[in-house]
Amino acid sequence: MIRTALFASLVLGASAQAQTDNQVYVETSDLGSGIYMLATNRAGNVGVSVGEDGVFMIDTQMPQFADAIDAAQRAVSGDRAVDLVLNTHLHGDHVLGNAYFAEQGATIMAHPSVRDALMNPVTAQLTGATPERLSGAYLPTVGVNDGDVVTINGLSARLHHTPDAHTNGDIFVVFEDANVIHAGDLLFSGWFPYIDLDNGGTVDGFIAGMQAIVDAADPDTQIIPGHGPLSTQADLEASINMLTQAKAEVAALVEQGMNLQQVQDAEPLAAFHDEWNWAFITTERMVWTLYRDITGETE
16 A cells, blocks of 8 residues: 655645644555555545556546645556546535646546536535536536446446436446446445435435445455445445435334424434444434435425
C-alpha cells in the first residue's frame, strides 16, 4: 500500500495543527491486473486501471482533492494523465473533480441521467455533497448504460446500471478479467447507506442494486465501495441483511399508525446502532430515510 499526501485548502497564516487537519491523504492499494483503489481520508474511494492503453479512472471526487488523487494515480501510471473517467452517479463527491481531469484531456462518461441532473439539480433534503448547477468541463460528454463494456488495458469493464437505488443513475463496474468490482455508492461498507430519495433513490432499489453486485461477484471478488474499506461479497450480503431488517422494523411501526416522531422514539434500529451508525448517516437519519421511503412523506 502506497500513501501520498498533499495539502488542500490551506489558509495563509494557519497553524501547523490546522494544516495537519487539512492534509489530504491518498492510500493506494494494488488489486492486481493494473487496477488500484485510491482511498482518500476525506471523500471515499476512486478506482484506477492503468496499462498500455492509458489511465481509466472511476469517480473524481472534489476539486480540493484532485491534486492528491492525480499524484497518486501518476505514481502508479508512470506519470501519465488520466485518459478516461466514469462517474458512477451524480453526487458532488464523485463528480466535482471532473473539470480538473477534463482540462488535462480526459473524456468523462456517465449514465445519461447524470448529465441532466448536474445541469438541473434537484434540491435534496439530505444532500451530502450534491452539487449546484454545473456546466462546461464538469459535465460528462459520453453517455453509457447497462451492458456497455469498456475495453482497456487488456481488461473488459462491464457497466451495470441500477435504477432507483442510491440515485436513479448509479452504475457499478465489473472488471470481468480481474475479479474486481467498483460498487460506487451502492456500497457504504459497514455503514448505514445514504439513499438519496430526492434524486430517484429507493430503499428496495438500493437493496436490489447491492444484490446485483453480489450476483456479479464470488467470494474472492475484491469490491471497491464508494465509501469504506476494500470489501468482499460477504460485506455486501451483511449490508443487504441489515437494510432489509431495518426496513422491516420501521415498516412494522408505520403499520401500527405511528408518525415519524413516534417511530424515532421507539428506536427501531437500536440493535444496529453500534455497528452501522456514522457521522453522516446516523441511526436517526437512517430511521428518517426508511420512514420517508415507506410513507412517501417529505417532512
